[in-house]
Amino acid sequence: MIRTYDEKNALELLKSLVEIDSVNPVYGGPGEGELADFVENWLETRGIASHRQPVLPGRDNIYCRIGPRDAPALLLEAHMDTVGVEGWKTGDPHELRVEGNRFYGRGSCDTKGSLACFLLTLERFAREPEKLNRALVFAASVDEESKQIGAVELAKLSESLKIKWAITGEPTRSDVIARHKGFGRYLVSVTGKAAHASTPDLGENAVYKGARLCQKFEEHAAELRCKPADGEIELGTLNVGAIRGGVGFNIVPDLCQIDLDRRLGRFESAEAARESLQRICSSETGVGFEVFLERPPLRGEDSDLLVSDMISAAKRVGHMISEREVPYMTNAVAYESVGVPALVFGPGDIAQAHKSDEYIEAGEVVRSVEILESLLLR
Structure with a gap:
């Protein structure tokens, strides 16, 4: 009983x-x-x-x-x-x-x-x-x-x-x-070259490069939302969770860091999702890509x-x-x-x-x- x-x-x-x-x-x-x-x-x-x-x-x-x-x-x-x-x-x-x-x-x-x-x-x-x-x-x-x-x-x-x-x-x-869903969490590091803000052409602005990557991440996120799927559980998503970079007004930043959260649809693999993000990162020079955590x-x-x-x-x-x-x-x-x-x-x-x-x-x-x-x- x-x-x-x-x-x-x-x-x-x-x-x-x-x-x-x-x-x-x-x-x-x-x-x-x-x-x-x-x-x-x-x-x-x-x-x-x-x-x-x-x-x-x-x-x-x-x-x-x-x-x-x-x-x-x-x-x-x-x-x-x-x-x-x-x-x-x-x-x-x-x-x-x-x-x-x-x-x-x-x-x-x-x-x-x-x-x-x-x-x-x-x-x-x-x-x-x-x-x-x-x-x-x-x-x-x-x-x-x-x-x-x-x-x-x-x-x-x-x-x-x-x-x-x-x-x-x-x-x-x-x-x-x-x-x-599963997920992948990734750490993207973008390196540039520091310089005085009065002569920015002597440096390489890592934040600008990071911003261009974020634009491409947003476009990739939109593509994921448009993929055919039998229910929300099968749709992958992408989110830029944090972006950090720069020291102050008068310094061209030489480092920008981006945190990515990639949710995996039920039939997606972490490997395929990761490779897509790595291809985006390869469109800029000086970009590092690190896996923080992946779960199916x-x-x-x-x-x-x-x-x-x-x-x-x-x-x-x-x-x-x-x-x-x-x-x-x-x-x-x-x-x-x-x-x-x-x-x-x-x-x-x-x-x-x-x-x-x-x-x-x-x-x-x-x-x-x-x-x-x-x-x-x-």
Whole structure:
């Protein structure tokens, strides 16, 4: 029988998670160390043996496995890191603030709500592992908000942990995501020759060259939007995210740097997208091109059965959910890349992710827990 979960207990756990500052170091935060300690201790106090997987200095994945030793396992994975808190609108971003049916705090939605959901699911079946219809692996990962290194490292354990399916936690309002775009992020450096602004002909203006490249990037972005595609999920996009260059009024700049974000349609390859950008860069002299990060799309070619199982599980407990496709990136690609069918699922709405007033609504965590219990119950 499916339990009726206590909203109060779910929010108490979420409150504890939000109170721990786990802002990714790329945003100037301390990282996930303290939160990993909390998760490890939370599991230990419930008699659940866990393991640490070192990923980066002072930043470890936490994982555990329960259920039949030889049975294939479902992975429930949620990342522990958050984006920064600069510009947070009201109060302390690391205190869960209640206003009506909304609970505000950094990570409440993205994605400590999923972390709380998965921990509560694990706790329920750790007490009665004989009621599992398969083995269960739980993992709390690091670095999703930067390079997803935690998920990539965790995926290397899929064979030893007998992981056959994976669900990665993100705010989907309990819908299931089996397909999403990939991305490439690239650093373009344009070099010129410095000179005094009174004699610009003696120099080579790197910003002018960078501006010409940006014009060509914009034209390429327009071409991508016009390509025939069966739905938005198949359309690639390009964005110039930042441009930096110059020292002051009276100096011809000798360096310009451009950050590019290239979203990959479901059937696009990073290699082909990268080569197109490199051809544009080769139209100017003195241009360097560096790959910051590339991740493939989530294609979902082997996920149909898990999708239908999730939708059926939700119906059994009175929740109507659907399958959707999204343009953003998740850790799920790390598991699909090693042959594990992977979905994205969790409480909260992606529209609140990374915002300066991030929140999750009451009932979201409990609804997702009930769906997962229905999925896993023998």
